[in-house]
Each structure stands twice: as structure tokens, then as C-alpha cells.
Amino acid sequence: TQMSxxxxxxxxxxxxxxxxxxxxxxxxxxxxxxxxxAGDMMTMPGLPKVPAAERIDIDDDGKITGLF
Structure with missing residues (x-):
């Protein structure tokens, strides 16, 4: 536990x-x-090595790519 x-x-x-x-x-x-x-420990979901935000881009016409 966090206390022991x-x-x-x-x-x-x-x-x-x-x-x-x-x-x-x-x-x-x-x-x-x-x-x-150990025991009933809650965990957070894992994250990828490369964040999805690195695939998001905006071109010269203002079009956003890489969201989905």
C-alpha cells in the first residue's frame, strides 16, 4: 500500500x-x-512510444490531417 x-x-x-x-x-x-x-491495485492504461499528436498536421490550406 502507499502507507507500507x-x-x-x-x-x-x-x-x-x-x-x-x-x-x-x-x-x-x-x-x-x-x-x-500486488493486491487490488488500479493501473492506468499504457501509452504508445510515439504519441498520436505527432501525426497531426495542418497544411498551407488549413486542412488538418492525422486526427483519425
């Missing part, structure tokens, strides 16, 4: 003698990470 290095929310700080239980392992391929999920 253990997976027990009632153990505050850095308790000793605990085991961290991993509930899931995910591959964040775009970021190049392997993410270990």
Missing part, C-alpha cells in the same frame, strides 16, 4: 518478516517494462 512496504494496509512503515504477494504480472511493451501487480 508490505501488502497489509494495517502494517505501517517498513515492517519486517512479511511476504509480498503478487497477484498479476503485466507486460508494458511500449514502455519496455514488466509490471508486478
Amino acid at each position: 512496504f508490505s501488502t497489509n494496509p494495517s502494517s505501517k512503515g517498513a515492517p519486517s518478516g512479511h511476504t509480498v504477494e503478487i497477484s498479476d504480472v503485466r507486460l508494458a511493451n511500449g514502455a519496455g517494462f514488466i509490471v508486478a501487480i
Whole structure:
């Protein structure tokens, strides 16, 4: 939890003698990470290596391309 290095929310700080239980392992391929999920952790969706905004452009006539 954010309050403890253990997976027990009632153990505050850095308790000793605990085991961290991993509930899931995910591959964040775009970021190049392997993410270990402990308990009921909410995660944000991954982002691509190249943001979609880099494909958006406006030509000399004012036409926007790259949105969809």
C-alpha cells in the first residue's frame, strides 16, 4: 500500500518478516517494462512510444490531417 512496504494496509512503515504477494504480472511493451501487480491495485492504461499528436498536421490550406 502507499502507507507500507508490505501488502497489509494495517502494517505501517517498513515492517519486517512479511511476504509480498503478487497477484498479476503485466507486460508494458511500449514502455519496455514488466509490471508486478500486488493486491487490488488500479493501473492506468499504457501509452504508445510515439504519441498520436505527432501525426497531426495542418497544411498551407488549413486542412488538418492525422486526427483519425
